[in-house]
Amino acid sequence: MATQQFHAHARLQDGVKVAVQARQFSITIDEPEGLGGTDKGMNPVELLLGSLAACQSIVARVYAEQFKVQLDDFQVEVVGDIDLDGFFGKSGVRPGYSDIRYNFHIQSPSPQERINRFIDHLQKVCPVGDTLANTVKLALNNVVMNRQAA
C-alpha cells in the first residue's frame, strides 16, 4: 500500500467568493454575475474540469517516454454538462455533472499506433479521470461549531 493523503481548505468570503488553499498555494473562487457572484475567479465546477485537464496533461508527460511518444505540444479542452435545476431543487435531476467530454490536441511526429496506445493508457491511469468516472466514498467527518459572536 502506498496510500497518500492530499488536503485542501476553503473559507467563505463576501458573497459567494471563496479562498481555497492547498499547502502554500491559494486560489480565489467565485461565480460569474449570472450565477450570483462577482466574477473574481473560476467557479468550482470549472475548477473541477480544470483539475481533470491538468491531470491528463501531467499523466501525458509522465508516460510519454515509456510509450516512446514525442510530445511537442499537448492540450486538453474539456466540456461538462450540468442541469442547474438539480442544484436549485426545481426537479429530481442530479445536481452534478452528468457528462464530461474532452478533446486532446497533440503535436507529435510519433507513429499514430503508438499515440493511440499512449492515449488509451493515459485515460486508464489518470487519477482525476478515475475519480470522476467512478464513485468515491464521500463522507462528512465532523462539524466543528463556534457559537461566539462574530
Add this chain to the structure above:
Amino acid sequence: MATQQFHAHARLQDGVKVAVQARQFSITIDEPEGLGGTDKGMNPVELLLGSLAACQSIVARVYAEQFKVQLDDFQVEVVGDIDLDGFFGKSGVRPGYSDIRYNFHIQSPSPQERINRFIDHLQKVCPVGDTLANTVKLALNNVVMNRQAA
C-alpha cells in the same frame, strides 16, 4: 431542462507544469518535487479537493437564508486518500481517490437543529459533491493531431 455547459482548457508546459484556463481565469498547476515537479502550484488532485470545498462553501452561502442560518464563518477542510500504486501501475488498485472526508467549521448563533438540516441539504445539492460521489459519463470526444515539427 436547464442544462448548462462549463469549459476548461489545459496546456502542458515544461516538465509537469500545466497552464489551466477557464474563461478569463488562469491557474498554474504543478507537482511537488517528491512527485516529479517544480512545485509552482497545487497539483491536480489537490485542485479537485479544493473544487469540492469551494463548492460546499458557495452552496452554504446560497442556502443559508432559506434555512434561516446565520453564517458568521464557514470553512471546509478536505482530505482524500489515493493509493499511488494505481497510477504507477504497481498494483490493480484504482488510480483515483477511494475516500474523501471533510470537516465543516461553522461560526453561527443559529439553533443546532436548523444547522443540521442546513448541512444535510448542502451535502445533497452540492454539484461537485454529487459529481464525485456518483459516476459521470466521461468520454474522449476527439484527438486532434498536428504532425508539424515543433
